[in-house]
Amino acid sequence: VLVTGDELLRVAQRNAFAVPAFNVSDYAMSNGLFELCEEKQAPMLIAIHPDELKFIGNDVICAIREQAHQASFAVGIHLDHGGSFEQVITAIRAGFTSVMIDGSQLSFEENIAATKKVVEAAHDVGVSVEGELGTIGSVDPNSGENGAEELIYTRPEDAVRFVAETGVDSLAIAIGTRHGIYPAGRDPKLKLDLLKEIRSVVSIPLVLHGGSDNPDAEIAQAVQLGICKVNISTDIKVAYFTKLREVLRDPAVREPNVIAPPAVAAMKVVAAHKIELFNAGDKARCF
Numbered sequence: 001v002l003v004t005g006d007e008l009l010r011v012a013q014r015n016a017f018a019v020p021a022f023n024v025s026d027y028a029m030s031n032g033l034f035e036l037c038e039e040k041q042a043p044m045l046i047a048i049h050p051d052e053l054k055f056i057g058n059d060v061i062c063a064i065r066e067q068a069h070q071a072s073f074a075v076g077i078h079l080d081h082g083g084s085f086e087q088v089i090t091a092i093r094a095g096f097t098s099v100m101i102d103g104s105q106l107s108f109e110e111n112i113a114a115t116k117k118v119v120e121a122a123h124d125v126g127v128s129v130e131g132e133l134g135t136i137g138s139v140d141p142n143s144g145e146n147g148a149e150e151l152i153y154t155r156p157e158d159a160v161r162f163v164a165e166t167g168v169d170s171l172a173i174a175i176g177t178r179h180g181i182y183p184a185g186r187d188p189k190l191k192l193d194l195l196k197e198i199r200s201v202v203s204i205p206l207v208l209h210g211g212s213d214n215p216d217a218e219i220a221q222a223v224q225l226g227i228c229k230v231n232i233s234t235d236i237k238v239a240y241f242t243k244l245r246e247v248l249r250d251p252a253v254r255e256p257n258v259i260a261p262p263a264v265a266a267m268k269v270v271a272a273h274k275i276e277l278f279n280a281g282d283k284a285r286c287f
C-alpha cells in the first residue's frame with residue numbers, strides 16, 4: 001500500500017522501530033528492495049535525491065507508485081534533500097508522498113521560512129515534509145548528498161522553535177553522523193545524550209541521515225531512543241557495485257538480466273541487516 005511519510009513515521013514512533021529509507025536511482029535496485037521488504041514484511045521508504053530523480057526520470061515514479069499500491073506492506077516515496085521549492089513541487093507533481101526540504105545550509109531564519117513555505121504547499125495536497133536542522137557532515141566527495149565540512153549539532157531549543165514555526169512532520173537532526181564513507185582514522189561517534197535531550201522537547205518523529213559507518217549498536221540504540229527513520233544510501237550502493245565489478249570481470253557477460261541479479265542479491269543482504277537493526281521486520285502488520 002502506498003502511504004505518506006507521516007503515516008509511516010507515526011506508526012514507527014508508536015511501535016519503537018525506524019523505517020528504512022533506501023536511496024535508489026536504479027530500477028533493479030528498487031525492484032530488489034520491494035522483493036526484500038515483501039519477504040521481511042518491513043515498511044519502507046523509497047528515497048530519491050533530486051540528482052537521482054534527474055537520472056532515473058519522473059516517469060519511473062508512476063511505476064514505483066503502482067508497485068507500492070500492490071505491495072502487502074506500507075511504502076512511501078520520499079524526496080531526499082530537496083534543495084529548493086521548485087524541486088519539491090516537481091517531486092509532488094511526479095507522485096512522491098513525502099518530501100524533504102533541506103534548508104540546513106541557510107541561516108536559521110531562512111531555513112524556517114523555506115521549510116514553512118514547503119509545508120504549506122505540501123500539506124494542502126496531502127504530502128508529508130521532513131526538515132533539517134543542524135548540519136549532517138560530509139567526508140566523502142563521492143557522496144551525491146550535501147554535507148558540510150564542519151558539523152553543526154542540532155540545538156534542542158532551536159529544534160523546538162523550528163518545529164513550532166514550520167509545522168514539519170519530521171525532523172532530520174545532526175547528532176554526529178556524516179554522509180558517505182569515513183576516511184581511515186576518523187571515528188564516527190553519535191551523541192546519544194543530545195538525541196535524548198531533543199527527543200524530550202520535540203514530539204514529532206526524528207530522522208537520522210548518514211549513519212553508514214556508525215557502529216550497529218549505536219544505531220540500534222538511536223532507534224530505541226526515538227529515531228523513526230534512517231536513510232541508507234552508501235551502504236547498499238557499496239554492496240551493489242562491489243558485486244557488479246566482480247561480475248563484470250568476465251568480459252563475456254553483457255545481458256543486464258544476467259549482470260544485475262547477483263548485485264541485487266548482495267545489496268539485499270545489507271538491506272536485510274538494516275531492517276533487522278531498525279527493528280522494522282514484520283512491522284507491516286502495524287498498518
Ligand SMILES: [Zn+2]
Pocket residue numbers: 081136145179209210231
Ligand atoms: Zn542525507
